[in-house]
Amino acid sequence: MPSPAIAVTGATGRLGGRVARRLAAAGVPQRLVVRDPERAPQLPGAEVATAGYDDGLAVEAALRGVPTVLLVSASESPDRLRQHETFIDAAAAAGVERVVYISFYGAAPDATFTHARLHWATEQHLRACGLAFVALRDNLYLDFMPALVGDDDVIRGPADGGRVSAVAQDDIADVAAAVLLDPARHDGRVYDLTGPEELTLAEAAAILSAHLGREIRFHDETVEEAYASRAGFGAPGWEVDGWVSTYTAIAAGEMAGVSDVVPRLTGHPATSLAELLARR
C-alpha cells in the first residue's frame, strides 16, 4: 500500500479533528498520527499511526513515506517547545517535505502573549532544519470566547480597550484543508488567520449578552488584579502568565487587525462571533 500524501496530527482534538473530517469528506487518503489510537476518529481513507510529539522514533516511523504533515501545536506544557522540536527533527529524518504548522497570530520573540513567543521559536526551528513549511498564525479561537465569561457573567482581564480578531476553528480547518490539498503552492507562506471583525471585549460581551439573553459585562482588570483573581486556580506560573498575557496582548494591540486569508483561501467569508453563536 502506498503511503498517503498527508499526515494529520491532533485528530483526537477539536481543530485536527475538523481538518481530518474535511480531508475524508474530500475523498483524500490520510494518516492520522495520534497518541491514543482508540480515540482516533473513524474516517474513510484514514489510517492510524501512534506517536506523541516527544517520542522522536515513533514520530519518525509514523511519518515515513508521507510528504506533507499538519502539525497541530501541542497542548500547553513547560516542555512544549522541546516537543515541537523533537517532532520536527523526526519529520525531517523521516523524509517529510513540508510541515503545515498551527502557529499563533503575531508570533515573535518579544510577543506580549507568552505562547506566541514559543510559536515563533517553533517557526524558527522549522526554518533552521530546512523543511518547507507553511505557518497558519491563528488569532484567538472564536469558539473559546464564551469560555472567557466567568460564573458571574463577567469577562475579566487587563485588555483595556484593545481589539481581538478571533477566528473560528471551522474557518481555520477550511484554510488548513485548502493548503493541504495543494501544499506546494503555499510553501514558505506565513498566513495570519482572523475573523471578519476586531472586537473590544466590551463589544464581545454585548454580542454574548444578545445571544444569551442576559447581561455579560467586561471588567478591565489591572495586571495585579488579573494575577490575584487567577491565583486560586493553583496553576503553575507559566500557565497563569499565558492566561494573563492573552489580555495584555489584546491591550497592546497585538491581537488586532483583520486579514483576508480565510475568504481568499476558502472562498467564503470568515465567521463572526454572532454567526458562530447562532450556529450553536
Ligand SMILES: NC(=O)c1ccc[n+]([C@@H]2O[C@H](COP(=O)([O-])OP(=O)(O)OC[C@H]3O[C@@H](n4cnc5c(N)ncnc54)[C@H](OP(=O)(O)O)[C@@H]3O)[C@@H](O)[C@H]2O)c1
Ligand atoms: N488560538 C487559540 O486561541 C488557542 C487556544 C488554545 C490552544 N491553542 C492551541 O491550538 C491547539 C489545537 O487546539 P484544539 O482546540 O484542537 O485543542 P484540543 O482539542 O485539546 O486538541 C489538541 C490535539 O493535539 C494533540 N496533542 C496535544 N499535545 C500533543 C503531543 N504532545 N503529542 C501528540 N499529540 C498531541 C491532542 O492529542 P490527545 O487527544 O492525545 O491529547 C489532541 O488531538 C492546541 O493544542 C493548542 O496548542 C490555541
